[in-house]
Amino acid sequence: MKVLKWLLCIVVVAWAGQYLLALMVPNLMMETIYTFGASENDYNQLVVAPVPDETSRSVVRPSPDLLYASCIYNLKGGPLSIEAPVPARYWSMQFYQMNTDNYASVTNQRGEKNRAGSRVNITLISQQDNPADYEGEVIQSPTERGIVLLRVSAIGDRTEQQAALEASSCSSI
């Protein structure tokens, strides 16, 4: 009877425990990318990735129909300026916090179609900064660290999209 009570307790706590573990998984995965990224490149700089193929194994499910550039950021040293020319074909700049939430997005799609041909200039600030202190487009990161990911369509002639990524930047102000 005692053993059964123990086993029942273990099963109940383990059942609840899987949800606690699930809460930790996204942060663990992002920390892995953050640490791996830091060993390859510095923080707060934009890195243009090669066209994904079978050797692309740093992030799961890369799309071979997209070109990517990423900026692993740390706002401890102050705000960042993220600049990018916007090509005519599909383009997006997505902001992820350390629990994987996609907390902000800038695109040339839907209501933002008019961005094509323009140059986006985002000031990325932390929770300690006051958005009113900055001019232009300001995005406030919920966490001090995170990842900005630029995606552009790689279908058809990709010359313009590749050039747009290479002319983009992510740097401390």
Next chain:
Amino acid sequence: MLKLGIKLLSAAVLTVLLSVVLLGRNISQGLGDMSIQNGDWSTSLATGSKDAGAMLKATVALGGLLASSAENSIYYRLRSVGGEPLRLNCSYRIEGNDYEANWWSITAYGWDNYLIPNAEKRYSFNNENLVRNIDGSWVITVAATKQAGNWLPVGPAGAPAWRNMGDYDYDLLLRLYTPGDAYLTTPQSAALPTVIREACQ
């Protein structure tokens, strides 16, 4: 006292191990109960969103990290046809047309969630690089051996086979970029390609 200590430690270790097994089981089922089913395809509108639950976030973190929110791109995954997991010894026929989206692609991923090594270096088809029929419709054949027309090659995943805990060899991912309203409001019935299992060896 020592006996009780050993008992508590053993119980704690067992609890953690069981938690890991339960979590692994939940995640290996993919989106499972959290998904919206549309034929053999499954999706979730909460992918990438801050509204996603803990289990969905964990599943996406392991199998689709840095996914976009649905308004930007919606992902439909297919890993079985009629309940039968996708196998390397079978060939599959995908039939489709155009879809209400800025553009779309269909990609094959190994069970390890990475692109499948193949001599053709072909991992996907998109709405622009398909050979189409006169009426605009198209057919893709997914198979390990060379096929005529739009052949999407598959083969063993890049990771060692002993690590495969799932019941499928690979899966297909349909990405619809800037999807139309039908995908955002009625993803369970919006138009999608049809996948048919053909010959198995």
